[in-house]
Amino acid sequence: MMGYENQGFEEAHLYASKEEMASLVLNEDPSPPSNGSKSFPHDPLSSSPPFVEIPTDDTDPLHPPSANQVLPSHSSINSILEPPSYADAIFRSFDSDYVASPEVNSQDQSLSALPSFSSDYIKICVSDPQKEQEQSGSLVPGGSYYFTYLITTFTNLPEFNGAEFNVRRRFRDVVTLSDRISESYRGYFIPIRPDKSVVESQVMQQNEFVEQRRIALEKYLGRLAVHPVLKRSEELRVFLTVSGKMPLARTTDVASRMLDGAVRLPKQLFGGESVVGGAAEVSEVALPAKGGRDLLRIFRELKQSVVNDWGATKPPVIEEDKEFLEKKEKLQDLEQQISNVSQQAESLVKNHHDMGETMGQLGLAFVKLTKFESEEAIYDSQKACAADMKNVATAAVKASRLYRELNAQTVKHLEKLHEYLGVMLAVNNAFSDRTSALLTVQTLKSELSSLNSRIEKLEAASSKIFGGDRSRIRKIEELRETVRVTEEAKNCAVREYERIKENNKNELERLDKERQDDFLSMLKGFVVNQAGYAEKMANTWETVAEETSGYVK
Amino acid sequence: MVQSPRSLSSQAPYLTVSVTDPAKMGNGVQAYISYKVITKTNFPEYQGPEKIVIRRYSDFVWLRDRLFENYKGIFIPPLPEKSTVEKFRFSAEFIEMRRQALDVFVNRIASHHELRQSEDLKTFLLEDEQTMERSRSQETGIFKKKPADIMQIFKDVQSKVSDVVLGKEKPVEESNPEYEKQKNYIFQLEDHLAEAQKHAYRLVKRHRELGQSLSDFGKAVKLLGNCEGNSLGKAFSELGAKSEMLSIKLQREAHHLLMNFEEPLKDYVRAVQSIKATIAERANAFRHHCELAETIKFKEIDLNKLRLTRSEKLAEAEREYEQLKADGEELKMKFETIVKLMNEEIARFQEQKTIDMGVAFHELAKGQAQLAKSMAEAWRSLLPKLEACSS
Numbered sequence: 001m002m003g004y005e006n007q008g009f010e011e012a013h014l015y016a017s018k019e020e021m022a023s024l025v026l027n028e029d030p031s032p033p034s035n036g037s038k039s040f041p042h043d044p045l046s047s048s049p050p051f052v053e054i055p056t057d058d059t060d061p062l063h064p065p066s067a068n069q070v071l072p073s074h075s076s077i078n079s080i081l082e083p084p085s086y087a088d089a090i091f092r093s094f095d096s097d098y099v100a101s102p103e104v105n106s107q108d109q110s111l112s113a114l115p116s117f118s119s120d121y122i123k124i125c126v127s128d129p130q131k132e133q134e135q136s137g138s139l140v141p142g143g144s145y146y147f148t149y150l151i152t153t154f155t156n157l158p159e160f161n162g163a164e165f166n167v168r169r170r171f172r173d174v175v176t177l178s179d180r181i182s183e184s185y186r187g188y189f190i191p192i193r194p195d196k197s198v199v200e201s202q203v204m205q206q207n208e209f210v211e212q213r214r215i216a217l218e219k220y221l222g223r224l225a226v227h228p229v230l231k232r233s234e235e236l237r238v239f240l241t242v243s244g245k246m247p248l249a250r251t252t253d254v255a256s257r258m259l260d261g262a263v264r265l266p267k268q269l270f271g272g273e274s275v276v277g278g279a280a281e282v283s284e285v286a287l288p289a290k291g292g293r294d295l296l297r298i299f300r301e302l303k304q305s306v307v308n309d310w311g312a313t314k315p316p317v318i319e320e321d322k323e324f325l326e327k328k329e330k331l332q333d334l335e336q337q338i339s340n341v342s343q344q345a346e347s348l349v350k351n352h353h354d355m356g357e358t359m360g361q362l363g364l365a366f367v368k369l370t371k372f373e374s375e376e377a378i379y380d381s382q383k384a385c386a387a388d389m390k391n392v393a394t395a396a397v398k399a400s401r402l403y404r405e406l407n408a409q410t411v412k413h414l415e416k417l418h419e420y421l422g423v424m425l426a427v428n429n430a431f432s433d434r435t436s437a438l439l440t441v442q443t444l445k446s447e448l449s450s451l452n453s454r455i456e457k458l459e460a461a462s463s464k465i466f467g468g469d470r471s472r473i474r475k476i477e478e479l480r481e482t483v484r485v486t487e488e489a490k491n492c493a494v495r496e497y498e499r500i501k502e503n504n505k506n507e508l509e510r511l512d513k514e515r516q517d518d519f520l521s522m523l524k525g526f527v528v529n530q531a532g533y534a535e536k537m538a539n540t541w542e543t544v545a546e547e548t549s550g551y552v553k
Numbered sequence: 554m555v556q557s558p559r560s561l562s563s564q565a566p567y568l569t570v571s572v573t574d575p576a577k578m579g580n581g582v583q584a585y586i587s588y589k590v591i592t593k594t595n596f597p598e599y600q601g602p603e604k605i606v607i608r609r610y611s612d613f614v615w616l617r618d619r620l621f622e623n624y625k626g627i628f629i630p631p632l633p634e635k636s637t638v639e640k641f642r643f644s645a646e647f648i649e650m651r652r653q654a655l656d657v658f659v660n661r662i663a664s665h666h667e668l669r670q671s672e673d674l675k676t677f678l679l680e681d682e683q684t685m686e687r688s689r690s691q692e693t694g695i696f697k698k699k700p701a702d703i704m705q706i707f708k709d710v711q712s713k714v715s716d717v718v719l720g721k722e723k724p725v726e727e728s729n730p731e732y733e734k735q736k737n738y739i740f741q742l743e744d745h746l747a748e749a750q751k752h753a754y755r756l757v758k759r760h761r762e763l764g765q766s767l768s769d770f771g772k773a774v775k776l777l778g779n780c781e782g783n784s785l786g787k788a789f790s791e792l793g794a795k796s797e798m799l800s801i802k803l804q805r806e807a808h809h810l811l812m813n814f815e816e817p818l819k820d821y822v823r824a825v826q827s828i829k830a831t832i833a834e835r836a837n838a839f840r841h842h843c844e845l846a847e848t849i850k851f852k853e854i855d856l857n858k859l860r861l862t863r864s865e866k867l868a869e870a871e872r873e874y875e876q877l878k879a880d881g882e883e884l885k886m887k888f889e890t891i892v893k894l895m896n897e898e899i900a901r902f903q904e905q906k907t908i909d910m911g912v913a914f915h916e917l918a919k920g921q922a923q924l925a926k927s928m929a930e931a932w933r934s935l936l937p938k939l940e941a942c943s944s
Contacts (some may be wrong), residue, residue, distance in 0.1 A: 330780070337777040344770040351766040357757040362752040369745045376738050379908040388907075392914045399921070516785050517943075523788055524939050531932035538925035543745060544918035553912030 065225045082515060122155045122225040124240065126218040129210045130168075146170050147210055149217060151239045158233065165241045171196075173239065174217060180235045180248055181224075186433035186496075187503030189426040189511060226236040228510070300534040319503075327485035327508060335424040342417040349407055349414070356403025363396030388548055395544045399537050413529065416522040420515065427511065434504055437497040451486060455479050493542065568663045570678065572656040573649045578609075582852065585609050586648060588655065599679065607682055610635070613655055615689045619673040620662065625834045625887070626894030627668065628902055630661035631823030646808070650816060663817045665713040735899065736832055743825045750818040757811045764803030771796030773834045784942040791938055795931045806924045813916035817909055828902070834897060838888040852877055853932045 128150040154166045180191035198210075204212070221240075224230050238248055300401040364388050372385035375501075393410035455476055574589040592604045613632055620629050633654035636642045662668045673899060771793040778789030852874050859867045 157807045334777075334780050337773070337780045340773040341770070341777050343764070344773040348763075348766045348770045351759070351763040355756075355763050358752060358755045358759045362749065362756055363750040365745070365752050369749055372745055376734075379658065381903045385903075385907040385910055388911055388914050392917065395921075408745065409718070519785055520788065520939065520943050521779075523792060527792070527932045527935050527939065531929045531936075534925045534929035534932065538922050538929060541918045541922035541925060545915060545922050548911055548915035548918060551908060552915050 017373070020269070050351065120157060120231070120522065122153065122157060122231055124154075124218065124221040124225050125152045126214050126221065127152065129214055131411075132170075135263050146172075146458070147213075149214060151221070151240060157232070160241060164240070167240065167243050169246060171213065171217075173248075174220070176246065176248050176250055177235055177239045179250065181230060181233060182429070184235065184504075185187060186437065187430050187500030188227075189423060189507045190431050191220060191227065192422050192425050193220050193428075202224060324434075324501075324504075331424070331427060335421070338417055338420050342414070342421060345414040345417060347408075349410055350412070352403055353406050356400045356407065359396050359401030359403065363393045363398075363400060366390075366393035366396065368395075391547050393543050398540050401531050402537050402540070406529065409529045409533075410526065413440060413522050413526040416518055420518070423511065423515075428505075430507060431506055434497070435499045437493065437494055437500045440493045441490065441497050442495050444486060448483065448486050448490060451483050455483070564595060566595055566900060568592070568596055568599075568669055569936070570656070570659040570663050572608075572652055572659060577643060584643075586643070586651075588652060590599060590659070590678065598675065604679055606678065606680070608677070608685070610651070610655075612677065612685055612689060613658065616662075616677045619660075620668060620671060621830070623671065623673070624894075625838065626891035627665070628828050628831055628898045629668075630658050630665075630826065631827045632658055632819065633823075646811070650812065651810065653816065654820065657791075713836065714730050725843050726836070727839055739825060739828050739832065742830070743822065744823060746818065746822045750822055751814065753810075753815040753818050757807050757815055760803050760810060762806035764800045764807065767796050767803060768800035771800065788935070788939055788942050791935055795935060799928055799931055802924060802927050806920050809920050810917065813920070814913050817913035821906060821910065824902070824906070829897065829899075831891075835888070835891045838884070840886045840893050842881070842884040845877070845884050849874075849877050849881050872932075 084196050126149050129147045130149075131145050134144045134146060136199070148168045148170045151165075151169050153160075154163065155165075156163065174193060175196070178190075180188055194213065196212075214278060226235055230236060233515055235248060368391055370386050370389040372387065373382050377383045377386060456478070457470050458476050463470045465472075563838075569592075571591045572588050573591065575586050578585055578587050587607050587609050590606050590608045592599070592606075593602060594603065605933060606887050617632050620627075633651050648651055662671075664675055668674065676685070680688070706869070773793075774789050774796060775793030777789075778786040778793060781789060852870075856867075856874050859870050864870075
C-alpha cells in the first residue's frame with residue numbers, strides 16, 4: 001500500500017502518529033495549526049517564563065475575582081482578560097479566559113479573602129536546579145550530590161525589608177521549613193509539603209524528577225505565600241531571605257517551643273491586630289529561669305509517662321465540643337465526596353481522551369479511503385463518494401483535535417479538586433494538633449488530681465502522728481512544689497489548647513469561604529469550557545450534515 | 554427503494570418487502586428467531602397485492618445461495634453474518650441489527666431488475682413454511698453447501714485468484730488489464746473499508762463508555778452537592794443532573810451510530826466480499842471454458858486421426874466432438890455473460906454505494922451535531938444558576 005503521496009492532504013501518512021494527526025493541516029481550517037503538545041499555556045504566574053514577565057492586571061493575584069465571574073458575553077470577557085499571544089489562540093473566545101481565573105487561583109487560594117489584604121504581595125519562583133557536591137566528609141568516595149534550587153521572592157511586605165530576594169535552597173531545607181511551621185502553627189491548615197519520593201527519584205530520569213520537584217516546590221511555597229497567617233511567619237521569611245546556609249534549626253524542643261511560641265504569639269497573628277491569648281502569654285516572659293527548666297522537665301516526664309502507660313497507642317481523648325465533632329464529621333464526609341468526584345473526573349477525562357483518539361483514527365481511515373478512491377476513480381459516483389468522504393474525514397480529525405484540547409483544559413479545572421484533597425490533609429493535621437493538645441491538658445489534669453490525692457493521703461496519715469511526721473511533711477512539701485509547677489504546666493497547656501481551638505475555628509471559616517469561591521469558579525470554568533468545545537464540534541458536524549443532506553430526501 | 558423500470562403497463566410495477574416482528578421460537582439449543590416477511594406487489598405472477606410469510610435466517614441463506622448459483626455475474630446482496638457468540642444471539646441489539654440487514658437484503662433483491670424475476674425469490678416470498686423448509690433441506694442435501702462451506706470456498710478461490718493475480722501459478726487467467734485493475738481495486742477496497750468499519754465500531758463503544766462515565770460522574774457530583782449544602786451544593790446537584798441527562802443522550806447516540814453508520818459500513822464490506830465471490834465465479838467460468846477448449850482441441854486431433862484410419866469409431870467420435878463443441882459454446886457464453894453482467898454491476902454498485910455511504914455520512918454528521926448541541930445547551934443552561942450562587 002505504498003504510493004500515497006501528499007495529494008491534497010498534507011501530512012496524511014498511512015500510519016500517522018498522534019503528532020502527525022495533530023499537525024494535519026486541513027484545507028478548510030482557517031485557524032492556525034496547533035502543535036499538539038500543549039494546547040493551553042500554563043498559568044501566567046508560573047515560573048518558567050523569565051521573571052520579568054510580571055503579570056499585568058489580568059493575572060494580578062490580588063485582583064478581585066469579580067471580573068472573572070461576570071458573564072455577559074465572551075467578547076467583554078475577552079477585553080478584561082485578554083491573554084498574551086499564546087501559541088493556540090484558537091479557543092480564546094471562552095475557555096482561556098475562564099481557565100485564567102482558576103489558573104490564577106491555583107496558586108492563590110485566598111483570593112477571596114482579599115478585602116483585608118489588598119496591599120500584600122508575595123510571589124515566589126523556583127528555578128535553576130543545580131547539582132552540588134555533598135561537602136561533609138562522607139565515606140563514599142567521590143561524594144554524593146544533591147540539587148539546589150534558586151528561590152526568588154518578590155514582595156512588598158514590610159517585615160521583609162526588601163523587594164526582591166534570591167537564595168539557594170535544597171529539598172532538605174524545605175523539609176525543615178515545613179517541620180518548623182508545623183510546630184509553630186498548630187491548629188492552622190498548613191499546606192502539605194512535597195513528598196520526599198525516594199523511590200521515584202531512583203526510578204525516574206533525573207531531569208524529569210528534578211523538574212517535577214521544582215514545580216512541586218513552587219506550588220508549595222506559593223501556597224504558603226497566600227496563607228494569611230503563614231505568609232507572615234518568621235520561618236518563611238528566614239527561608240526566603242537569608243542567603244547561604246539556612247539558619248532554621250531542624251526542630252525545636254516542643255516544650256521550649258511552647259514557651260517561645262507563647263512569647264512570640266502576638267506578632268504572628270494578623271499583623272499584630274488581634275491577639276489570641278497573646279496578652280496572657282506576655283506574662284510568661286516573666287517566668288523565672290528555674291520555672292522554665294522545671295516546665296521542661298515536666299513535659300519530658302509527661303511524654304514519658306504517656307508512653308509508659310499507654311505504650312504505642314494514644315489514650316482516648318474526651319472531646320466534649322459537640323459543634324467541633326459535627327464539623328469534623330462533616331469535613332470527613334466532604335473529603336470522601338471530593339475524592340469520589342476527583343476519581344470520576346479522572347475517568348471522565350480518560351474517556352474523553354479515548355473518544356478523541358478513536359474519532360481521529362476513524363478520520364484517518366477515511367482520509368486513506370478518500371485518497372484511494374480518488375486515485376482509482378473511474379466513475380463519477382466514485383468521485384462524489386470520495387468528496388463526501390473527505391468532508392467526513394476532515395470533520396472527524398477536527399473533532400478529535402477538539403476533544404484533545406477540551407481535555408487539556410478540563411484537567412486544569414479539575415485540578416482544583418486535587419488541591420482540596422491536599423487541603424483536607426492539612427485540616428486533618430490541624431485537628432490532630434487540637435486532639436493532642438487536649439490530650440496534654442487532660443493528662444496534666446489527671447496528673448494533678450493524682451498528685452493532690454497523694455498529698456491528701458499523706459496529710460491524713462501525718463496528722464495521726466503527734467508532732468507530725470518529719471519525712472512525710474517533707475514529702476508533702478515536695479509534692480506541693482510539684483503540684484505548683486504542674487499547675488503552671490497545665491495552665492500553659494490549656495492556653496495552648498484554647499489557642500489551637502481558635503486557630504481551628506478561624507481556619508474553618510476561611511476554608512469554607514475559600515472553598516465556596518474556588519469550587520464555584522472551578523464549576524464555571526469547567527462548564528464554559530465544555531459548552532464552548534461542544535459548540536465548536538456541533539458547528540463542524542453541522543457543516544458536513546448540510547453537505548450530505550442531498551442524500552436524504 | 555423500488556426503481557421503476559420503463560414499463561408499458563398502466564401502473565408501474567412494484568415489489569416491496571418488509572422484514573419485521575422478530576420472535577423467539579423454540580427452547581434451549583434449538584431456539585431461533587423467526588421474522589415476518591410482508592410482500593406488497595402488483596406483479597401478476599405473485600397473485601395478490603399482499604402476502605405475509607414467516608421466515609428464519611437459514612431461509613434467507615437458502616435464497617442467497619440459490620441466487621448465487623443461478624445468476625452468476627451479478628453481485629448478490631450480502632447477508633448479515635451468523636452470530637458466533639452464543640449469548641449475544643438473542644440480545645435485542647443483535648436481533649434488531651440482523652432484522653435491519655435482512656430487510657435491506659430482500660429489498661435489494663426486489664429492486665434488482667434481474668434478480669427480482671427469480672423463481673426462488675417467489676418461493677421465498679410466497680410459499681408456506683413447510684414448503685420452504687422442504688426446499689431448504691433439499692438444497693442442503695444436494696449441494697451440501699452451508700454458509701461456513703461457502704465461505705471456505707470463497708477463501709480458497711480468493712487465494713487462488715490472488716495467486717493468479719500475483720502470478721504465482723501457471724495462469725489460466727484472462728489477460729485483461731482493465732479487469733486486473735478492477736480486481737485490485739476490489740481487494741484493496743475491502744482492506745480500507747474493514748479498517749474504517751473497525752474504527753466505526755470502536756466509536757460506538759466509546760460513546761457508551763463516555764455515557765457511563767458521565768453518569769458516574771454526575772452521581773458523584775450530586776453527592777458532593779448534598780454534602781456542601783446551600784447554593785454551591787445546589788449548583789453541584791444541577792451539574793450532576795445535567796451530566797446524567799447527557800449520559801442518556803450519549804447512549805442513544807451510540808445506538809444511532811451503530812444502526813445508521815457502523816452497520817452501513819459493515820454492509821459495504823460484506824458487499825465487497827460478495828463481489829469477490831463473483832470474481833471467483835468468473836475465474837472458474839474462465840478456467841472451465843479454457844479447459845474445455847483444450848479438450849476440444851485434443852478431440853479434434855483424435856478425430857483427424859480416426860478420419861485417416863477410417864475407423865468405425867469415427868461416427869461416434871464425431872458425435873462426441875459436436876457435443877463437446879456445443880458445450881464449449883455454452884461455457885463460452887456463460888463466461889461472456891458473466892463478464893457483461895459484471896461490467897454493468899460494477900457501475901450500479903458504485904452508484905448505489907455512493908448513495909448508501911452518503912446517507913451514512915449524513916447520519917453520522919447529524920447525530921454528532923445533535924449530540925454536541927445538546928451538550929452545549931445543557932452546560933450553558935447551568936451558567937445562570939452558577940451566577941446566582943456567587944452573588
